[in-house]
Amino acid sequence: MDSVIKMENQLKAVSDINRLKILACLKQGEVCVCDFVDVLQVSQPAVSQQLRKLKDAGIILERKKGTWKHYRLNEEQTTYIQAVLDELEPISYQHCGPGCSSEEGVD
């Protein structure tokens, strides 16, 4: 099998300090892009690119709400990615603005 290729891809996706921090944030629930900029202390495009890698690997999912995009953990994970998530300490963050809170987007 080359499920080992999928494994490599998923492991690559989580073997970066900033992407691990993104996942640590997402343990609390949905987060929008602007919040990550604060937490990671990198530029907005950098955050976008990291999110894309996690999304391409199937580790996170996105939800569009107006101009905002909210990201959340995929509830279905491979056992090894789930083990990584389980080990991560949650990171708290500040919502960047009123329109950006995920709660109001949940209908």
Add this chain to the structure above:
Amino acid sequence: MDSVIKMENQLKAVSDINRLKILACLKQGEVCVCDFVDVLQVSQPAVSQQLRKLKDAGIILERKKGTWKHYRLNEEQTTYIQAVLDELEPISYQHCGPGCSSEEGVD
């Protein structure tokens, strides 16, 4: 905590197809460097370098026996690395020579 740093290091160590294959071989027991050259189809120095990364990350251990070096999985693993190992399908390999079999080295 920056156990997240250790996590990043260990995940980097296993997020490479050749190093995953090395681990898949090691599920069968001890393996010497020369065997990996056959399995991975890369040069001997390349194998040495991969093994060093896994060793530095604490994922494998080495045992010297004359001119040979045998590598094996560390029996103590973090939960997420263990989850990766559990998911790997073992890879069978040919012992490169009589002096290279791990069995005779076990006293």
Add this chain to the structure above:
DNA sequence: TTCTTATATAAGTAAACGATTATATTAAAG
């Protein structure tokens, strides 16, 4: 000691990575 064998280290290189700045897209507001 000298030769051979197994492995490690050094040096060089092409490709991948992760950031940046600049620009494009998309949707809501005025």
Add this chain to the structure above:
DNA sequence: CTTTAATATAATCGTTTACTTATATAAGAA
């Protein structure tokens, strides 16, 4: 329609990665 705001994409660049070949190290054999 124009402006503003949130996000994505493009182009660029310095760093890291993983290989290669060449050389060094270390141990057993002759």
